[in-house]
Amino acid sequence: MTDVLLKVDDVRKEFPTHSKEVVQAVAGVSLEVHKGETLGLVGETGCGKSTLARCMAHLYDVTSGSVWFEGQEISKLSRKAMRPLRRDVQVIFQDPYGSLNPRRRVGSIIGDPFAIHNIASGNDRKKKVQELMELVGLNPEHYNRFPAEFSGGQRQRIGVARALALRPKLVICDEPVSALDVSIQAQIINLLSDLQREFDLTYVFISHDLSVVRHVSDRIAVMYLGKIVELAPTSELFGQTRHPYTRALLSALPVADPDTADSREQIILGGDIPAATNPPTGCRFHTRCPKARLDCTAEEPPLEPVLNDQPQHRTACLYPLTVGEDLSTAVPDLKAS
Amino acid sequence: MAMFLIRRIGHGILVLWLISVAVFALFFVAPSNVAQTLAGRQGTPETIALIKHRLGLDLPVWQQYLHFLGNAVKGNLGYDYYHQVPVTHIIGQALPITVSLALGAAVLWLALGVFNGVISATHPRSLADRGLTLFALFFYSFPSFLLGLLLLYFLYFRLTLSGFGWFPAGGYAPLAGGIGPWFQHLLLPWVALALLLAATYTRLTRGSMLDVLGEDYIRTARSKGIRESRVVVVHGLRSALTPVVTQFGIDLGQLIGGVVVTETVFSLPGLGQTAVTAINQQDLPVIIGIVLFASAAVVVANILVDIGYAVLDPRVRLH
Amino acid sequence: MTSAIEMVDVIDEPKAIEGRSPFSLALRRLRKDKVAMISLVVIVLIVLMAILAPVFAAVTGHPPNEQYRDIGLTPDGLPRGPNGTFWLGTDDLGRDILVRIAYGARISLLVGVIATAITVVIGVVLGLAAGFLGGITDTILARLIDVVLSVPFLLVAIALVSVTGPSLTVTVLVIGCFSWASVARIVRGQVLSLREREFVEAARSLGAGDRRIMFVDVLPNVIAPVIVYTTLLIPVVIVTQATLSFLGLGLPPPTPDWGGMISESQNYYTTAWWFILFPGLALLVTTLAFNLFGDGVRDAFDPRADRT
Ligand SMILES: Nc1ncnc2c1ncn2[C@@H]1O[C@H](COP(=O)(O)OP(=O)(O)OP(=O)(O)O)[C@@H](O)[C@H]1O
Ligand code: SF4
Ligand SMILES: [Mg+2]
Numbered sequence: 001m002t003d004v005l006l007k008v009d010d011v012r013k014e015f016p017t018h019s020k021e022v023v024q025a026v027a028g029v030s031l032e033v034h035k036g037e038t039l040g041l042v043g044e045t046g047c048g049k050s051t052l053a054r055c056m057a058h059l060y061d062v063t064s065g066s067v068w069f070e071g072q073e074i075s076k077l078s079r080k081a082m083r084p085l086r087r088d089v090q091v092i093f094q095d096p097y098g099s100l101n102p103r104r105r106v107g108s109i110i111g112d113p114f115a116i117h118n119i120a121s122g123n124d125r126k127k128k129v130q131e132l133m134e135l136v137g138l139n140p141e142h143y144n145r146f147p148a149e150f151s152g153g154q155r156q157r158i159g160v161a162r163a164l165a166l167r168p169k170l171v172i173c174d175e176p177v178s179a180l181d182v183s184i185q186a187q188i189i190n191l192l193s194d195l196q197r198e199f200d201l202t203y204v205f206i207s208h209d210l211s212v213v214r215h216v217s218d219r220i221a222v223m224y225l226g227k228i229v230e231l232a233p234t235s236e237l238f239g240q241t242r243h244p245y246t247r248a249l250l251s252a253l254p255v256a257d258p259d260t261a262d263s264r265e266q267i268i269l270g271g272d273i274p275a276a277t278n279p280p281t282g283c284r285f286h287t288r289c290p291k292a293r294l295d296c297t298a299e300e301p302p303l304e305p306v307l308n309d310q311p312q313h314r315t316a317c318l319y320p321l322t323v324g325e326d327l328s329t330a331v332p333d334l335k336a337s
Numbered sequence: 338m339a340m341f342l343i344r345r346i347g348h349g350i351l352v353l354w355l356i357s358v359a360v361f362a363l364f365f366v367a368p369s370n371v372a373q374t375l376a377g378r379q380g381t382p383e384t385i386a387l388i389k390h391r392l393g394l395d396l397p398v399w400q401q402y403l404h405f406l407g408n409a410v411k412g413n414l415g416y417d418y419y420h421q422v423p424v425t426h427i428i429g430q431a432l433p434i435t436v437s438l439a440l441g442a443a444v445l446w447l448a449l450g451v452f453n454g455v456i457s458a459t460h461p462r463s464l465a466d467r468g469l470t471l472f473a474l475f476f477y478s479f480p481s482f483l484l485g486l487l488l489l490y491f492l493y494f495r496l497t498l499s500g501f502g503w504f505p506a507g508g509y510a511p512l513a514g515g516i517g518p519w520f521q522h523l524l525l526p527w528v529a530l531a532l533l534l535a536a537t538y539t540r541l542t543r544g545s546m547l548d549v550l551g552e553d554y555i556r557t558a559r560s561k562g563i564r565e566s567r568v569v570v571v572h573g574l575r576s577a578l579t580p581v582v583t584q585f586g587i588d589l590g591q592l593i594g595g596v597v598v599t600e601t602v603f604s605l606p607g608l609g610q611t612a613v614t615a616i617n618q619q620d621l622p623v624i625i626g627i628v629l630f631a632s633a634a635v636v637v638a639n640i641l642v643d644i645g646y647a648v649l650d651p652r653v654r655l656h
Numbered sequence: 657m658t659s660a661i662e663m664v665d666v667i668d669e670p671k672a673i674e675g676r677s678p679f680s681l682a683l684r685r686l687r688k689d690k691v692a693m694i695s696l697v698v699i700v701l702i703v704l705m706a707i708l709a710p711v712f713a714a715v716t717g718h719p720p721n722e723q724y725r726d727i728g729l730t731p732d733g734l735p736r737g738p739n740g741t742f743w744l745g746t747d748d749l750g751r752d753i754l755v756r757i758a759y760g761a762r763i764s765l766l767v768g769v770i771a772t773a774i775t776v777v778i779g780v781v782l783g784l785a786a787g788f789l790g791g792i793t794d795t796i797l798a799r800l801i802d803v804v805l806s807v808p809f810l811l812v813a814i815a816l817v818s819v820t821g822p823s824l825t826v827t828v829l830v831i832g833c834f835s836w837a838s839v840a841r842i843v844r845g846q847v848l849s850l851r852e853r854e855f856v857e858a859a860r861s862l863g864a865g866d867r868r869i870m871f872v873d874v875l876p877n878v879i880a881p882v883i884v885y886t887t888l889l890i891p892v893v894i895v896t897q898a899t900l901s902f903l904g905l906g907l908p909p910p911t912p913d914w915g916g917m918i919s920e921s922q923n924y925y926t927t928a929w930w931f932i933l934f935p936g937l938a939l940l941v942t943t944l945a946f947n948l949f950g951d952g953v954r955d956a957f958d959p960r961a962d963r964t
Pocket of ligand 2: 243244245283284285286287289290291292293296301316317318319320
């Protein structure tokens with residue numbers, strides 16, 4: 001087994017709403033992030049990816065469960081006790097506009113980590129910041145500019161520079177490219193992979209776009225309504241898809257890919273994503289699953305390996321797909337037999 | 338809605354209670370020689386002690402406060418030190434004057450402010466716009482006592498000198514004595530107050546009117562060929578007036594305790610002048626009574642404004 | 657450095673519009689505003705008059721509190737109008753109005769600036785704390801703001817000054833302690849929405865504490881409305897000080913100050929127009945200049961109101 005850097009153990013996160021209900025944004029997630037890998041996390045919008053990311057970085061207090069970093073439980077640490085660990089766990093945020101303070105100069109934004117952790121000041125800090133700017137492909141002479149003077153891609157580079165300033169061990173990238181034009185996405189992704197190689201970084205890479213995640217990830221976790229439904233090494237997830245939801249996501253990808261071309265059938269999911277305040281019983285996907293059966297509404301499938309010789313490939317489905325199974329013709333059958 | 342109301346009123350009561358504590362602490366802790374004043378120069382220590390006892394000033398402050406609070410809840414704000422008149426009675430006498438002053442001025446400043454604001458907004462950046470903004474700011478910059486004195490100088494003194502005794506030098510004529518003298522006595526104070534406040538309303542109307550006129554439904558109305566004046570008045574003004582009405586409620590509440598200077602300059606025996614007299618005489622029950630009453634006016638006005646808002650805009654209620 | 661990055665640099669997307677800091681943009685707009693610039697010149701002149709008040713005294717040869725009962729008063733004991741010796745006339749005690757106006761400017765500006773500064777500092781700190789920390793801090797501060805905003809300010813100010821006795825310190829403190837609430841309310845409202853912004857979370861993820869986030873991250877974002885409010889507050893404070901003086905609660909005589917001079921002139925306005933006119937004009941010109949300038953500052957920071 002590889003070294004475990006971050007471990008998430010049955011984490012739940014609920015938000016109160018104005019009425020008395022709660023939103024179950026993360027509903028019991030367990031996973032491990034291995035040193036040096038990139039773990040992809042995909043799912044439709046609102047499924048709880050950002051919330052999970054924030055729990056991982058202990059920006060939220062979890063409702064229950066625990067998060068461990070290098071063997072130390074961090075999910076119950078006070079803000080103060082967490083401080084030194086912030087150097088090791090960094091976040092790159094989804095919105096390159098919102099995550100940079102519009103009223104501060106870029107130099108001081110990128111210099112923030114040094115200031116907060118009392119690492120460098122004055123000219124020393126400036127020098128380090130300019131090195132970082134160069135590292136991420138920004139012109140160091142733009143040190144004194146404001147975020148508004150940069151384009152979206154450049155701003156995300158600023159976010160990357162800030163996250164990497166203290167040479168963290170784990171970087172959680174929450175949709176780092178979703179807000180960018182497709183042509184610029186590739187640049188940022190290249191930058192991230194180069195930096196990973198150079199500094200031995202471990203990434204959790206979040207996106208709602210499976211093709212982006214596939215491109216960068218060693219392993220991929222698929223999320224639906226606050227739960228992981230399938231978790232597998234990238235090639236297995238694509239080659240031997242087990243969960244009907246993953247298959248549906250895959251089928252929505254553009255057909256530019258010969259590997260999956262043979263098994264391509266367009267699967268249109270019926271119905272809307274259920275409200276997170278009131279998730280379906282049993283398997284949360286049963287309201288939209290083409291293979292749903294009556295017991296899917298009662299029994300919650302655990303996330304576990306389908307085949308014993310593939311312990312890395314785990315699926316939460318009572319009726320996992322077999323290789324080559326055609327899902328496009330399946331019809332749900334929820335009647336009692 | 339009911340919950341919202343209850344919470345809002347609860348806050349209001351809490352605020353008033355806090356004010357009563359603060360005001361009480363402030364004035365009763367400060368050294369006072371009312372008893373000395375009442376006893377006169379010849380007052381022996383015994384007389385002074387007796388007076389203190391009669392006024393309840395020999396009790397610890399907190400007991401005096403509890404006593405005051407107990408009575409206040411029953412609608413009794415105590416008695417003035419000098420003539421033992423109930424404070425509520427004193428307020429009752431002064432209030433009509435202050436209200437006459439405030440309401441009359443309100444009519445004037447609303448008319449002036451909204452009219453100028455609409456003109457400004459419909460001709461943005463024109464000469465009229467700039468002129469009106471300057472006009473509004475000019476009077477807004479006036480200290481109220483200076484404006485009052487100038488009005489008196491020109492419209493009372495100068496006019497009377499030239500044989501036009503239209504305006505009195507000050508004072509008040511109750512409405513009961515006929516609407517003519519009442520009006521005559523109040524016109525100058527009204528103008529003085531209205532000119533000061535109109536600026537805020539000109540700016541508010543202009544700003545929200547400009548916003549509204551830029552919105553889609555106004556463009557639609559225009560493109561349908563509805564007359565411009567109708568667009569402005571019926572469609573624009575109606576929605577632009579919300580912030581104006583809000584501000585109006587707040588200002589009216591504040592005027593009850595805020596027209597001290599105007600009342601002083603024009604010798605109107607309203608709440609403000611009564612309070613100033615009481616302050617000069619260290620007549621604590623009257624001071625506290627008027628301060629609390631004026632604060633209550635602000636609190637009530639704010640609650641009414643909030644309710645108005647909640648009725649107009651249901652989203653507010655949720656929060 | 658890897659080649660991918662270098663390549664990326666070359667094909668990087670076109671630059672976003674070249675902008676400046678929001679602050680310097682506002683400054684540039686302000687500089688183009690003629691009315692605001694003229695007002696600024698007037699303000700500078702008034703400041704100069706205050707600083708150079710002793711020069712006025714030296715040139716005319718009349719110290720501010722010197723009573724010229726012989727040459728400064730008519731045989732009936734009335735003030736003298738403007739003439740060669742007393743350029744702006746004399747007051748009821750035969751003192752030189754011009755010199756007293758110059759000295760009075762010191763009081764108005766001093767109170768205006770110091771009381772405004774106190775107001776803004778208290779208001780910003782408490783508004784930041786209430787909005788950012790939330791919870792019990794916010795509940796208490798929000799009630800406190802309500803309390804201060806509901807109290808009839810002038811009445812309580814008069815009452816307080818009558819208890820403590822008039823002095824410059826009391827005036828400044830009373831104004832500062834009652835005016836902070838509106839600043840706090842404005843700042844609190846802004847902070848409530850700012851704290852939900854992602855850059856606050858970003859700061860937190862870097863390990864920044866509450867205090868740092870409040871002052872380094874949130875504060876710069878409320879500076880613009882605070883600047884606007886501050887420039888508009890100065891004239892209000894100057895008027896308040898003059899009003900207290902007018903009501904006899906300003907500075908103990910014989911210190912010259914505009915409100916007090918106007919108050920003293922009341923009994924003479926039928927016989928000595930200059931006695932009220934010149935101090936009144938000084939006060940009016942000052943507040944008008946500050947208001948016009950403040951209006952320009954507001955438009956410069958929030959140009960929306962002028963867009964059509
Ligand atoms: N602070 C919050 N308070 C209340 N509900 C929240 C909060 N944050 C997230 N939620 C809710 O939790 C659910 C998950 O949100 P989350 O932001 O984690 O989704 P996501 O997968 O990151 O979506 P996206 O792709 O849009 O970023 C959503 O239903 C959202 O409305
Ligand atoms: S458990 Fe049942 S409903 Fe859920 S994904 Fe599997 S087949 Fe579909
Ligand atoms: Mg998200």
